[in-house]
Amino acid sequence: MSSNLWDDLMATDGPLAGSELTNAVPVGGGCIHQAWQLQLSDGRQIFAKTGPTDAIKLFEVEAEALDALAHYADPDVLIVPQPQSLIQLRHGAVLLLPWLRLEGNNQQSLGHGLALMHQTSMHQGHQYFGWYRDGYIGAGPQPGGWRTSWGQAFVDLRLRPQLNLLKRFGIDAAGLKDFLKALVRHLDQRDVVPALVHGDLWGGNAASLVDGRGTIYDPATWWADPEVDMAMTHLFGGFTESFYRAYYSILPAAPAAEERVEIYNLYHLLNHANLFGGGYVNQVRACLNRLARKLS
Structure with a gap:
């Protein structure tokens, strides 16, 4: 400064x-x-x-997202x-x-609070997936828009824009048309209720406070399947067993949730590939190949 x-x-x-x-x-x-x-x-x-x-522009989006998340968070266990x-x-x-003191080491309240935030927002009866304005995922673009279909929202608003940016690395979104259609059908097999999600929930954007409560920050918020937050916690690590036990004690994992982890984390791999290139591009190629085989 x-x-x-x-x-x-x-x-x-x-x-x-x-x-x-x-x-x-x-x-x-x-x-x-x-x-x-x-x-x-x-x-x-x-x-x-x-x-x-x-x-x-980025700070405005972040401030609005923090306000939205706090509306559904229980401050007794989760501070936004x-x-x-x-x-x-x-x-x-x-x-x-x-200023928050992040020296806590018990993630039970973090998991508890995240589940309550998801659950409370799901009970609001929100009918659409997406967000009302264009935003950011890190420094990358996160388009706004609304869809009634969860599969369509994830593909149209998250995967396809990132894939279009990857043309410079030789990944052709046009050649993935059949895969993306199959992915929409696969995700729409479940009856997903929109929840307000953090959207960028890696270990660096969540912590435990010295008073025992959890906290989340630096969001990329939208209305989505709450599984997208839980999937990202597995991408780079940093979350403990007490976090997962506390979360699933309130919102039990849906059938085959572990099979959707790679699908939902594809979005973040795509964003990292676009931002940083390098090995993330190869990870994207490998992930696309694995998922295409599973959905074929």
Whole structure:
């Protein structure tokens, strides 16, 4: 964070007007924007995410998603940090969130809270899958739109846009037409109730707090099959057995859920391939081949 942006934050018309910034400590973990622990003279600590002025678009989507998730989360077991300020300043964009102490090591409340959030949102009677606006999955695009069919939503709104971006790596979405049709039919065999999901639930976007509660952040939220969140927890690891026991004690796994893990994680492999290339492209090819054989 440049000293100019510090001055913007503390200016009379800035989000921290009247406060004095005593220290700004970089926080690791992000790969798109800078993150900081801001320490103020009155003893407060605030989490700040900063970026260039055009980062305001990503921060707006994130702030809206956090608000939506918090609406369905039970704060006794799951904390979704609520935006304190979202502002575009002269020298950059800033999203301010409460500082959370993430030193907890018991994921029971995290699993419990995630299941309750999914369950509560499912009971709202939402009729469509998707989201009302274009958003982001990390730095990648996540198109908005609505579908009544879960299979169609997953293919049209998630897989197909990512596959179209992979043409530069020699992966032709047009040649996958039959596979995608089969995948829609396969996913629509179940009666899926839309739930509000985190959407990017890897280990770096969830944690346990020192007070025992769980927390989730950095979402890519949409209305989807709640299994997409649980599937992603298996992609990069970081979740304990107590997390899974707590989750499934409230929302038991549907039949053949483990067979859909690779299907749902294909979306994230595609996004990583588009963002980072390299070995992710080969993982996508291998995954597409395996799934095509299973669905043929």
